[in-house]
Amino acid sequence: MRKLKIGIIGCGAISPMHAVPVGLYKNAELAAVCDIKKDRADRAAARYGARAYGDYIEMLEKERPDAVHVCLPHYLHTVVSKDALLRGVNVLCEKPMSIALKDAEANVKLAEEKKLLYGIIFQCRYNTASQFVKRNLDNGRLGKVISARSVLTWNKPDSYYAASDWKGTWEKEGGGVIIDQAIHSIDLVNWFIGDEPVSIAANLSNRNHPKAEVEDTGEGLIKYKNGAVYGFYAMNTYGCDEPIEIRLYCEKGKAVLSYEAAQITFNDGKTESVVQDMSDAADYGAGAKDYWGFQHIKQIHNFYDCLLNGKRPDIDGEEALKVQRIAEGIYGGAAGPIRRR
Numbered sequence: 001m002r003k004l005k006i007g008i009i010g011c012g013a014i015s016p017m018h019a020v021p022v023g024l025y026k027n028a029e030l031a032a033v034c035d036i037k038k039d040r041a042d043r044a045a046a047r048y049g050a051r052a053y054g055d056y057i058e059m060l061e062k063e064r065p066d067a068v069h070v071c072l073p074h075y076l077h078t079v080v081s082k083d084a085l086l087r088g089v090n091v092l093c094e095k096p097m098s099i100a101l102k103d104a105e106a107n108v109k110l111a112e113e114k115k116l117l118y119g120i121i122f123q124c125r126y127n128t129a130s131q132f133v134k135r136n137l138d139n140g141r142l143g144k145v146i147s148a149r150s151v152l153t154w155n156k157p158d159s160y161y162a163a164s165d166w167k168g169t170w171e172k173e174g175g176g177v178i179i180d181q182a183i184h185s186i187d188l189v190n191w192f193i194g195d196e197p198v199s200i201a202a203n204l205s206n207r208n209h210p211k212a213e214v215e216d217t218g219e220g221l222i223k224y225k226n227g228a229v230y231g232f233y234a235m236n237t238y239g240c241d242e243p244i245e246i247r248l249y250c251e252k253g254k255a256v257l258s259y260e261a262a263q264i265t266f267n268d269g270k271t272e273s274v275v276q277d278m279s280d281a282a283d284y285g286a287g288a289k290d291y292w293g294f295q296h297i298k299q300i301h302n303f304y305d306c307l308l309n310g311k312r313p314d315i316d317g318e319e320a321l322k323v324q325r326i327a328e329g330i331y332g333g334a335a336g337p338i339r340r341r
């Protein structure tokens, strides 16, 4: 089988979670990496045995890769993905898909027209706990979700925003705790419920980050066509990163997901549980993400399998639009002291 030629655009914090899985896929090679901060591209190129670029258009045109991974600040996601799609290159982009729904929708259409794959990273769907709960919903053992809730209390101190030239701004991050951190848990619950949202009421505020423009606290309620209701709460001004907790109250039982574990209690009192085998995490090197959600490798390899076999990836543009529409609903209609500019 031929080897896929891969490029990575953006060599910042998340890039090892993309670069290492390329090397661990038999039929792929990391040909090129790009960062506008050329020293970062040079370092990544030396580490992974790739060619370094400072300009992604030059990289796309000289290398003509089969696919690029977009690991950039949020405001560049749809711009750079579009530039790649227009040049016939398949795209796997980090979350969030976009900071504006219309740009995300336009890219989905473009990818369809060009017959290219457009995938968006939501790696937490591959956690053992998430897969276990989803399986028990799909096979009917839990019945339909009646109510759901998610709670995220993480720690993003002032230094986190001070260290970044894009986080904390409406223009470049496109939001705060909701679009950056809680998007994973909102995506998971929406995927579990598997129905169409009909109303979103939300409240956003910035309570403890005077140097950031965006919200550090968000809560709301999403109602679904089938009657399910989902309440979420997220804040990133807690003292540490506590495990995200998701609870589902279903027709035939309850599910609780927390960090690497999930437990289901069926209505007859029987319980079943799973715990993630953390030893299946690849070695991503110092400073790489080791907290909730290290399953990039599974999603990346699914994307490559689909590229080689002419299939649609698990989380393609259409699938990712579902949570993107929710994000738009939250930011577009939120009450509270803070508004998207």
Ligand SMILES: NC(=O)c1ccc[n+]([C@@H]2O[C@H](COP(=O)([O-])OP(=O)(O)OC[C@H]3O[C@@H](n4cnc5c(N)ncnc54)[C@H](O)[C@@H]3O)[C@@H](O)[C@H]2O)c1
Pocket: 009, 010, 011, 012, 013, 014, 015, 034, 035, 036, 037, 040, 054, 056, 071, 072, 073, 074, 076, 094, 095, 096, 121, 123, 164, 180, 289, 293
């Ligand atoms: N899936 C997850 O769990 C997860 C975790 C962390 C970050 N992320 C996402 O990954 C993306 C990147 O986040 P990060 O933490 O790595 O950010 P970062 O700031 O550490 O890295 C971004 C990199 O992009 C480079 N860049 C900016 N403009 C560029 C351009 N025009 N051309 C080439 N390079 C350019 C910057 O120089 C920087 O090195 C974001 O979308 C973020 O939300 C996802």
